[in-house]
Amino acid sequence: MDFVCNFPFISIILSLFSGPLCSILPGKWAKRVNGIVIIVVGILSAFVLAYVTGTGEAFIYRMGHFPAPWGNEIRIGVLEAFMGLFFCVIMLLCMVAGVREREAQIEESKQNLYYVMVNLLLCSLLALIYTNDLFTAYVFVEINTISACGLIMIRQNGRTIEAATRYMIMSLLGSGLLLLGICFLYDLTGHLLMSNIKEQVHILAQTGQYHIPLMVSVGLISVGLAMKSALYPFHAWLPDAYGYSTLSSAAILSSLVSKGYIFLLIKVFYRVVGFEILTGSKVANVLFVFGIVGMIMGSINAIQEEQITRMIAYSSVAQIGYIYMGIGLATQEGMVASIYHVISHGATKSLLFVAASGLAAASAGRTSRELVGSGYRNKLAGIAFTVGSLSMVGMPMFSGFISKLFFAQAAVGHAHKMLPTFIALAISTVLNAAYFMKMVICIYSPRYGGDTTGENTIVGRVVFMKEQPVKSVALICFIVLNVVLGLNSEPIIRLIQKGLAMFG
Amino acid sequence: MSFGNLFSNYEEAVAMILFGIGFSNLLLQKNLIKKIIGLNIMDTATYLFLALKGYIEGRKAPVVVDGVQSVEAYVNPIPSGLVLTGIVVSVSVTALMLSLTIRLYRRYHTLDLDEISTQLKKEGK
Numbered sequence: 001m002d003f004v005c006n007f008p009f010i011s012i013i014l015s016l017f018s019g020p021l022c023s024i025l026p027g028k029w030a031k032r033v034n035g036i037v038i039i040v041v042g043i044l045s046a047f048v049l050a051y052v053t054g055t056g057e058a059f060i061y062r063m064g065h066f067p068a069p070w071g072n073e074i075r076i077g078v079l080e081a082f083m084g085l086f087f088c089v090i091m092l093l094c095m096v097a098g099v100r101e102r103e104a105q106i107e108e109s110k111q112n113l114y115y116v117m118v119n120l121l122l123c124s125l126l127a128l129i130y131t132n133d134l135f136t137a138y139v140f141v142e143i144n145t146i147s148a149c150g151l152i153m154i155r156q157n158g159r160t161i162e163a164a165t166r167y168m169i170m171s172l173l174g175s176g177l178l179l180l181g182i183c184f185l186y187d188l189t190g191h192l193l194m195s196n197i198k199e200q201v202h203i204l205a206q207t208g209q210y211h212i213p214l215m216v217s218v219g220l221i222s223v224g225l226a227m228k229s230a231l232y233p234f235h236a237w238l239p240d241a242y243g244y245s246t247l248s249s250a251a252i253l254s255s256l257v258s259k260g261y262i263f264l265l266i267k268v269f270y271r272v273v274g275f276e277i278l279t280g281s282k283v284a285n286v287l288f289v290f291g292i293v294g295m296i297m298g299s300i301n302a303i304q305e306e307q308i309t310r311m312i313a314y315s316s317v318a319q320i321g322y323i324y325m326g327i328g329l330a331t332q333e334g335m336v337a338s339i340y341h342v343i344s345h346g347a348t349k350s351l352l353f354v355a356a357s358g359l360a361a362a363s364a365g366r367t368s369r370e371l372v373g374s375g376y377r378n379k380l381a382g383i384a385f386t387v388g389s390l391s392m393v394g395m396p397m398f399s400g401f402i403s404k405l406f407f408a409q410a411a412v413g414h415a416h417k418m419l420p421t422f423i424a425l426a427i428s429t430v431l432n433a434a435y436f437m438k439m440v441i442c443i444y445s446p447r448y449g450g451d452t453t454g455e456n457t458i459v460g461r462v463v464f465m466k467e468q469p470v471k472s473v474a475l476i477c478f479i480v481l482n483v484v485l486g487l488n489s490e491p492i493i494r495l496i497q498k499g500l501a502m503f504g
Numbered sequence: 505m506s507f508g509n510l511f512s513n514y515e516e517a518v519a520m521i522l523f524g525i526g527f528s529n530l531l532l533q534k535n536l537i538k539k540i541i542g543l544n545i546m547d548t549a550t551y552l553f554l555a556l557k558g559y560i561e562g563r564k565a566p567v568v569v570d571g572v573q574s575v576e577a578y579v580n581p582i583p584s585g586l587v588l589t590g591i592v593v594s595v596s597v598t599a600l601m602l603s604l605t606i607r608l609y610r611r612y613h614t615l616d617l618d619e620i621s622t623q624l625k626k627e628g629k
Contacts, residue, residue, distance in 0.1 A: 135586055142593045146600060153604070158611055158624055165604045165617065169539060172597060173530055176546045179590065180523060183550060187557045192582075 004051040005061055008076050008130045011041040011084070015123035019116045027111030034115040035095065038122060042088030049081035053495075058502040060132065069196055075132040075271075079339070079499020083129050083263060089481075090255055090346050091122060097354040097474035098248030105155045105246045117150040121252070125260045134182050134272065135192050137264055141178065141228070145171040148257045151249040152241045159244040166237035174227030174234075181220030185272070188213055194271040198504075205277050218273050219283050225265040226287065229258040231324055232294030235317045239305075242313035242353075250309065251353040254316045255346035262323055262342055266335060269327070270503040279330045288328025288417060292424040294321025299431035303438075306367045308356045311435060312349065315392060318428060319345045325424065326407055329417055332500065333410035339496050340406055344399035344485055348391045351478035355385035358471065359443055362463045368442045375443035378463040382443055384475045389436035391482050394429055399485035404429070406493070515556045522549035536605045536615045540598060547594040551587045558583025 018037045022030040052058065058077035065071070095118065106114055124144035131137050145168070153164040186192055188210055189200035204210055227234045242250045269278050278284055298318030305311040319341070326338030358381025359374040360366045375382030391398035404425060411421035465472045485492065510517050526549055529542025558580040566578035605615065612620045 135589070139589060139593060142597065146596065149600060149604075153607075158620075158627065161604060161607050161611070162617075162620055162624060165536070165601070165608060168597070168601055168604065169530060172543055172601075173527065176523070176527060176530075176543075176550065179547075179550050180553070183554050183557070183586075186554075186583075186586075 001059075002051065004047055005059055005076075007044040007048045008074055008081075008084070008126070009061055009063070011044045012074075012123055012126045012130065015041055015119050015126060019119035019123065022112050022115040022119060025112055027108065030112035030115040031099075034118055035092070037119060038088055038092045038095065041122065041126070042085055042092065045081055045084035045088060048076060049078065049085055052076060052078050052081050052502075068193060069191060072136060073132045073193065074127075074130040075195075076130055077499050077502030078495055079503065080129050082495055082499065084126055086343060086346065087125050087129070087256055087259075088122070090350055091118070091252060093474045093477055094248045094251040094255070094350050094354070097350075097471050098246060098251065098357075099470060100468065101247040101357060107156070110154060113150070114154050117147045117154070118248075118252070120147040121151065121257070125256060128260045128264050132194050132271075133192050134185065134194060134197070134268075138175070138179055138182055141175055141261065141264070144257060144260060145175065145228070148253060151253060152245045154249065155244070155246045157244065159240050163237050163240035163244065167241055170230075170234050170237055171228050174224045176224070177220045177227065178224030181217045181224060184213055184217035184220065188217065194267070197272050198274055201272070201274060201277065205274070214277075215281055215283065218278070218281060219286075221268055222265060222283050222287060225261045225268075226290070226324065229261040229265075230317065230320055231287075231290050232297055232317060232321055233290070235294075235298070235320075238317060239301075239310045239313040242316065243307065243310040247353060247357045250313075251350040254313070254353065255350040258316075258320060259342050259346055262320075262327075262338075266327065266339065267503065269335075270500065275330075275332075275504070284328050284330035286328075287324045288330075288420075291321045291324030291326075291328050292420060294318060295325060295424050295428040296321075296431065299428055299435070303431060303435045305435075306369070308360065308366050308368065308371060308439060309353065311439065312352045312356060315352075315432070315435070316345075316349060318432070319349070319392070322403070322407065322428075325421065326410065329410055329414060329421070331410055331414065332497075333406070335500060336493060336496050337403060337406035337410045339500075340489070340493060341403035343492065344391070344403045347399060347478065347481045347485055348388050351384055351475070351482060352388040352392070354471065354475055354478065355381045355388055357381075358463065358468075358475070359385060362461060368439060371439075371443050372445050373443070375440075377461065380465050380472055380475055381463070384479055385443065386440050387479050387482055389440050391486065393433045393436050397483065397486050399482050399489070402486055402489040516553060519549050519553035519556065522546075522552065525549075534616045534618055536601075536608065536617060539617075540601050540605070543601065544594065544598060547590065551590055554583045554587050554590070 015037055018033055022033055025033060058075055060073050060075045063072040102114060120143060124140040127140040128137060149164050149168055152167060153160050185197060189197045191197045191200060204214060230238050242254055295318050298314050298321055302311050302314035305314055323338045323341050326334045326341060358378050359371055362378035363374045364370045391400035394400045394404040408425060411418045523546055526542045526546025530539050530546060533539045533542060560579045563579045564577055566581040608620055609615060612623050614620060
């Protein structure tokens, strides 16, 4: 075994142990340790990615001394390594962009606790990506939930605590269902390792034994993970949690935390249940319906929202709907489109949050009325917000366009789902354009235009790029990332296809 | 489908009913403490189910006391291990939920989540 094969394990352990380390360090050092850990993990993931692309097949790393059916193992293919790298990049950019807000909004004594949470979050995300064991996945799902809850409530005000409580309730309902589903599967197959379960599930499917319990367990796992990733009717906590927590929390939560669960769900579909059984079951249809409802309802809620961060949060609900619609198509192309959208949404939503905070810093508040003309006052944030909005609406050249294109292509030729997908995509695009373009027009309106009362003059100050060099660099990186994803999607799509082929 | 199966597997049926009770409590109760109780019922029901599945009639707990006996003598130890892990998880999320509840109660002097939401709207921040 090559030395590189140790890297996924090292990255998990590194982020896990740097968490407790951060809790005893003073705030400044905790920040440095956290940054270094994210960078190191990112570099390690890049090495792993290069290695698996070279060998062309997934490798299994044994945790402990016991071989397959007894021991615990992690399994790394191209897609896993790429996701690890991508999550690290986004997390680093989010952390860098929100450093000033964190220092202003979090109490001095609690600064280092924030980094504990971020390290644990990174650890659990990596473990969710790499693990080949269902129960390990459950444990890390819970660690993910707890650290995400910490990220929401670290900025102490009534709204965030209430949002954290609602988040915990929804998440715990989801993890209850997930745990029950895993117990059912374990009960049916007698294994916990994903590959072993798949063999047994295959036999069960061929003989037709235990068909109903099998479907029940697949349904429980899907619904549980869908609840945790805030699919439409389970999104009540989301606007407050994203809208009122500190900037890096909002960006990380929207672009990484929910994506970890979605990735796990896709992995379960491929590696545990097997794709043929999923296609044959009705579970995918349920996800499809809720995805479509979420796409439209999320956008309608976003239109009614005046406050910019809450609007972006509701837009997340719609985008999660897109992803589940793609999974619900239950075709190879649909999955590829969904995973591409996970990546594209991750890059775009964090960009939007960072840009929105930049615009708010140049204005008196965060409502659309107060943001009038802020695009002139903070030029870079204005441009970044426009780029993010165009990408979300689905303009060619940006990443959002590619994912919409792939969703549409995946739906072509599907017997029952083609028409609903097209209609939903069309409606949702129009709605997206309605609220994002409204906001873009708002931030680029002349300063005093449209204000008839006269006394309600808009206050704000000009923010220069030099004032906040770190955030500017992060914003530029986000913009570049978006354009690169939009213009250069071919290799990534090929990588996803290759990764999915290695999944099974 | 017959009810006979339901009665012969009554332990599993009880576990599922308990799970339903816990789940609906966690989802529907307004009172935060009752929600947390619901959470605990739900988790415990899952552990009951797991423990039942690992039990084999007439065998002993897999603790070797007097020399190694044959595999046939013991029940499956893995579900017990899973239950232990699950208990650790559920204890920590319960603690977290309780601490959130204390925070909310100190701020709003009520345990009713809807009431708290209305107060938040009134604050209008």
